[in-house]
Amino acid sequence: METNQLVETALTVEPNQNETQSPHGHASTPTEWIEFRDSDIHGRGGFARKPIPTGTQVIEYVGRQVTKAESEILCSENNEYIFDLNEERDLDGKVDWNPARLINHSCNPNCYAEQDGDRIFIFAQRKIKPGAELSFNYGFSLKGYQDFPCLCGDKYCVGFMVAEEFHPLVREENDLPKPPRR
Numbered sequence: 001m002e003t004n005q006l007v008e009t010a011l012t013v014e015p016n017q018n019e020t021q022s023p024h025g026h027a028s029t030p031t032e033w034i035e036f037r038d039s040d041i042h043g044r045g046g047f048a049r050k051p052i053p054t055g056t057q058v059i060e061y062v063g064r065q066v067t068k069a070e071s072e073i074l075c076s077e078n079n080e081y082i083f084d085l086n087e088e089r090d091l092d093g094k095v096d097w098n099p100a101r102l103i104n105h106s107c108n109p110n111c112y113a114e115q116d117g118d119r120i121f122i123f124a125q126r127k128i129k130p131g132a133e134l135s136f137n138y139g140f141s142l143k144g145y146q147d148f149p150c151l152c153g154d155k156y157c158v159g160f161m162v163a164e165e166f167h168p169l170v171r172e173e174n175d176l177p178k179p180p181r182r
C-alpha cells in the first residue's frame with residue numbers, strides 16, 4: 001500500500017496532458033473524459049472532465065502482460081493492479097504509462113472494467129457529473145481481503161476492497177448493516 005502511494009505521489013501528470021504514451025510507443029490512452037488529481041479516497045484519483053453518459057468507454061486500462069507465475073509473485077507483494085487476461089497471462093497495470101491505475105476502488109462504483117480480448121477498458125456504469133470521482137470495483141477475491149481496507153466513503157462501504165459478489169459475506173463477518181436494494 002505504502003509503496004503504491006509513493007509511486008503515485010511521485011508521478012507528475014500535467015493537467016492538460018491528454019495522452020500517455022507507453023515506452024514502446026503504442027497503447028496510448030486518450031483521456032478525453034478523465035483527469036487525474038488528488039483524491040479523498042486514496043492517493044490520486046480519476047475525475048470526470050465533463051458529463052459522461054452511461055456506457056461511455058472512459059479509458060483503456062493498459063499494462064504489461066505477465067505470466068501467471070510472475071503475476072503470483074506480484075500479488076504476493078500486494079500489487080493491486082493485476083487483471084486476469086486468459087489462462088496463460090495476466091495484465092500488470094502498475095506502470096506509469098497506465099493512468100487508469102489511479103482510478104480508485106469503490107463499494108458503490110460509477111464505472112466498471114470490461115475485458116475485450118487481451119485488452120481492458122473502463123466504462124461508465126451510470127451517468128457521471130463533471131468533477132465527480134470515477135471508481136470501479138477492483139474485483140478482488142476473499143483471499144487475504146483484510147490486507148486491503150476500503151476507504152471509498154460510501155454509506156454502505158463494506159470496509160474492504162472485495163468483489164461485489166462477496167459483499168454479503170464480508171458484511172456478515174464484520175457485523176455491517178445490509179444496504180437497501182439499489
Ligand SMILES: [Zn+2]
Pocket residue numbers: 106107108150151152153154156157158159160
Ligand atoms: Zn468501500
